[in-house]
Amino acid sequence: MTDASTTAPVPAAADAAPAGSSASLRVEGLVRRYSRDSVVGPISFEVNEGEFFSLLGPSGCGKSTTLRSIAGFERPDEGTITLAGNRIDQKPPFKRDVGLVFQNHALFSHLTVAQNIAFGLTLRKVPKAQIEQRVEGMLTLVGLSGYGARMPSQISGGQQQRVALARSLILEPPLLLLDEPLSSLDLKLRVQMREELRGLQRGLRKTTIFVTHDQTEALVLSDRIAVLSEGRIEQIGTPKEIYNSPSSCFVADFIGSSNLLQAEVVAESGGRVELLTSGGLRLVADAPQRPKLRNVTALIRPERIVLLTAESAARLPASSSSFAAHVVNVSYQGEDTHVRVAAGNSESLLIALKSGSAGSEVIDGENVHARIDAQHIRILER
Amino acid sequence: MPASMRSTSASSSAEAESPRTVPGKPWMWLAAPYFLLLLAFLAIPLANLGLISLYTRSASAIWSTDLTLQNYRQVFDGYYFYLILRTLRIGAVTTVCCVVLGYPLAYFLARCSQRALSIGLFLLVMPLMVSTVIRAFGWMVILGKKGVINTMSQALGFGPVINIMYTETAVVIGLIQIVLPLMVMPLMAALEKVPLYLEEASANLGARPLETFRKVLLPLSLPGLFSGILLCFTVSVSVVVTPALLGGRNARMIGNEIYDQVIASLNWPMASSLSMVLIALTFVIVAGGQRVGKRFRREPLR
Numbered sequence A: 001m002t003d004a005s006t007t008a009p010v011p012a013a014a015d016a017a018p019a020g021s022s023a024s025l026r027v028e029g030l031v032r033r034y035s036r037d038s039v040v041g042p043i044s045f046e047v048n049e050g051e052f053f054s055l056l057g058p059s060g061c062g063k064s065t066t067l068r069s070i071a072g073f074e075r076p077d078e079g080t081i082t083l084a085g086n087r088i089d090q091k092p093p094f095k096r097d098v099g100l101v102f103q104n105h106a107l108f109s110h111l112t113v114a115q116n117i118a119f120g121l122t123l124r125k126v127p128k129a130q131i132e133q134r135v136e137g138m139l140t141l142v143g144l145s146g147y148g149a150r151m152p153s154q155i156s157g158g159q160q161q162r163v164a165l166a167r168s169l170i171l172e173p174p175l176l177l178l179d180e181p182l183s184s185l186d187l188k189l190r191v192q193m194r195e196e197l198r199g200l201q202r203g204l205r206k207t208t209i210f211v212t213h214d215q216t217e218a219l220v221l222s223d224r225i226a227v228l229s230e231g232r233i234e235q236i237g238t239p240k241e242i243y244n245s246p247s248s249c250f251v252a253d254f255i256g257s258s259n260l261l262q263a264e265v266v267a268e269s270g271g272r273v274e275l276l277t278s279g280g281l282r283l284v285a286d287a288p289q290r291p292k293l294r295n296v297t298a299l300i301r302p303e304r305i306v307l308l309t310a311e312s313a314a315r316l317p318a319s320s321s322s323f324a325a326h327v328v329n330v331s332y333q334g335e336d337t338h339v340r341v342a343a344g345n346s347e348s349l350l351i352a353l354k355s356g357s358a359g360s361e362v363i364d365g366e367n368v369h370a371r372i373d374a375q376h377i378r379i380l381e382r
Numbered sequence B: 001m002p003a004s005m006r007s008t009s010a011s012s013s014a015e016a017e018s019p020r021t022v023p024g025k026p027w028m029w030l031a032a033p034y035f036l037l038l039l040a041f042l043a044i045p046l047a048n049l050g051l052i053s054l055y056t057r058s059a060s061a062i063w064s065t066d067l068t069l070q071n072y073r074q075v076f077d078g079y080y081f082y083l084i085l086r087t088l089r090i091g092a093v094t095t096v097c098c099v100v101l102g103y104p105l106a107y108f109l110a111r112c113s114q115r116a117l118s119i120g121l122f123l124l125v126m127p128l129m130v131s132t133v134i135r136a137f138g139w140m141v142i143l144g145k146k147g148v149i150n151t152m153s154q155a156l157g158f159g160p161v162i163n164i165m166y167t168e169t170a171v172v173i174g175l176i177q178i179v180l181p182l183m184v185m186p187l188m189a190a191l192e193k194v195p196l197y198l199e200e201a202s203a204n205l206g207a208r209p210l211e212t213f214r215k216v217l218l219p220l221s222l223p224g225l226f227s228g229i230l231l232c233f234t235v236s237v238s239v240v241v242t243p244a245l246l247g248g249r250n251a252r253m254i255g256n257e258i259y260d261q262v263i264a265s266l267n268w269p270m271a272s273s274l275s276m277v278l279i280a281l282t283f284v285i286v287a288g289g290q291r292v293g294k295r296f297r298r299e300p301l302r
Helices: A002-007 A012-016 A063-071 A113-123 A128-141 A157-169 A187-204 A215-221 A239-244 A249-254 A310-315 B002-012 B026-052 B070-075 B079-111 B114-129 B132-143 B148-155 B168-192 B196-204 B209-237 B241-247 B254-263 B268-295
Strands: A023-033 A039-048 A052-056 A078-083 A098-101 A175-179 A208-212 A224-229 A232-237 A259-269 A272-277 A282-286 A295-300 A306-309 A322-332 A336-343 A347-354 A367-371 A377-380 B056-058 B062-064
Touching: A023 A063, A039 A063, A039 A078, A039 A232, A052 A063, A052 A215, A063 A098, A063 A175, A063 A208, A098 A157, A098 B196, A113 A128, A113 A157, A113 B209, A128 A157, A157 A187, A187 A215, A208 A215, A215 A239, A224 A239, A224 A249, A232 A239, A232 A249, A249 A259, A249 A295, A249 A377, A259 A347, A272 A295, A272 A377, A282 A377, A306 A310, A310 A367, A336 A367, B026 B268, B056 B268, B062 B268, B070 B079, B070 B268, B079 B114, B079 B168, B079 B209, B079 B254, B079 B268, B114 B168, B132 B148, B132 B168, B132 B241, B168 B209, B168 B241, B196 B209, B209 B268, B241 B254, B254 B268
Parallel strands: A052 A208, A052 A224, A098 A175, A175 A208
Antiparallel strands: A023 A039, A023 A078, A224 A232, A259 A272, A259 A295, A272 A282, A295 A377, A306 A367, A322 A336, A322 A367, A336 A347, B056 B062
């Protein structure tokens, strides 16, 4: 692993980056109009040197358009793209020096694994002996030494993926783009490749943009995530920020599972507000900033709700944050048990419990108590 | 045995497709009528042709059954041999022109929108619906000494600019029009199987458009290119009407000679041996081409 990265000369990355700026890639005001109603952007973001940055969103949100614009396969109508201080948005794709790993690997089936990896170097007229040495280094790096002479059709999907990655990495691009590279693999392989990818990226400190619709992949892999919806960025932040403090209902709903309750602010005092949900549930929530509107949405993560059986609730002191509930459905999911309860007049809440933990043994139709602490309710204003 | 062979071939390819052959081959019988037809109307007459080619010419009875190799000896010297060379030359030049003209067209058709494709295919196939005789006459009107091109340039004060009627060039032009669709169709089918993202991957790795063509598109479309070349060439070398009308006496091809031997000279043994040589040459070239083509038979990954 270290072998390849030290012996291979580093052409562009080292001398191209301007001193003092840590932003490797800057996308500013990117707009792509497909038709009157289908517009992507304006999108602006910066990716720092060595950062693993994800573009996350449902299909049609503009993440692929953004990625393809950076690679040069899509012509943006507006905006600039700057890589290491140089504008690249007017350059043809073959002059951009941006490595792109395709969703379906895009290996050249008429070339061997080694020839695929060497493709870019042969174009650059690198001496043959050096190419062989660097290809060998790359094969070792991605754990495929000995596979150089095989044809792409003779290796597995995961191996093809690694060849595609090696083919891009060997050119030492200052920026690596990954277009849903794991989505064509089956679940087990996907998890394994995810970890390998993470290790590889950490080891090489390669600035990477990763496009995915899979929130788990984004959370696990990224230093920062940009959540996109309908052609716009909803929120940019670290995985923790995105999960714990989503800025909008869309982000809250898209990342993880959530209870989103429509509520009205009925009282406020000392950084806390009292909410009355549309389903008739009274909740007390922390509100660091005073909500501007009376009508808000309360976000409660399912794993933050504590479930108490009727007997144990009776033993605890009554508090403003607990309420009676009625178990509607219990679904065992292996590691977790999901319990859906009805509370208030017509509120329905999803509760995620570790299987075997207190409360996870409830049965359908049981009367229980639920408790939500004030700091676990997040107030969203849109 | 067959079962184990199938399983190894399946495991060697990453995504195992369903086997290409049906065990027991019950469907084979569906091809039987066609095979019978081929036997009755191709194989048996062909054998007869081979036999006649060994007979001796007779002024009174067309042939006598004395076996001789004299006809074949004649094929390989002098005038007939020159005709064969010319025929192969015209076939080769036509084929090369079709590759050069057909590749960009096939690429365009493989990459264009559905709508452009249906219009393009119509334009490509439409000439096939017109008889070759009429098409040859069309070219005579355009290329002739007093044809459209020359009269127009004369009207503009340039004088006659072309004098290619009754030359090999005129035959090649006429043939290109006839066989171009035979090049474009298989090539288009092969290029359609090369996904656009392979071209993008190539560009992303730093290949200019021409390098992408040479290193990705061309090798992956070779099977279609070979089919096109074989079709173009075999059809080109066996035409009669086009050289008769556009080539006149200067660009006669084997087909014309066979026709004359049968109809005018009543020398059926000579016509038969010329036919056998033409068939043999075509067969050798097709078989050779397929052997070379097989080496490149590699389809893009899906």
